Amino acid sequence: MFNAKLSAQAILLSLVFNLSSVSSAQAAPSQSTGKSQSAAGKNKASAASSKSGAPSQNSGASQAAIRAYCNQTWSKIIGKWLLADGNNHVTITCEISSDGSLGDLSVTSSPKSAEAEAAAINALQESKPLNLLPSGMSRAKITIVFDSKADPHGDSSSSGSVRLDPI
Secondary structure, eight states: OOHHHHHHHHHHHHHHHHHHHHHHEEEOEEEEESSOOOOOOOOOEEEEEEEOOOOOTTTSSHHHHHHHHHHHHHHHHHHTTOOOOEEEEEEEEEEETSOBBBOOEEEEEEEEOOHHHHHHHHHHHHHHOOOOOOOOOOOOEEEEEEEEOOTTOEEEEEEEEEEEOOO
């Protein structure tokens, strides 16, 4: 009986994981460390596997291509991101052209932190040039979310995501 209950839980968890990876066209890898990140980029994001090759709505690009683009972009950015002290949530949005060039940035943070915003902007700027957009997508809105907790003693955790919405 115990094994049957355990197997049912494993199947349920597997289904939840598979559904969540299929339904999202964004990358959201997470990193936790015992020490703050360095400029050398000690953190590496793992790419989520794609289950769908269907074209997305309002774009000629497939969900798989968009998901891969988001994962590649986050992997590029996280290696450049230096954490600001405190509990920070920073969101950067802007338009991105097919050649990977960015328009004007909109940056918000909660709680408001100029240091956290500057760290996020710097990570994005140092990650340029971004890759070409997926085939079939001429321009999009890119949203990059940076979440971190760091203290002066070196304890830290971080996560983030990249979302790409066709325009």
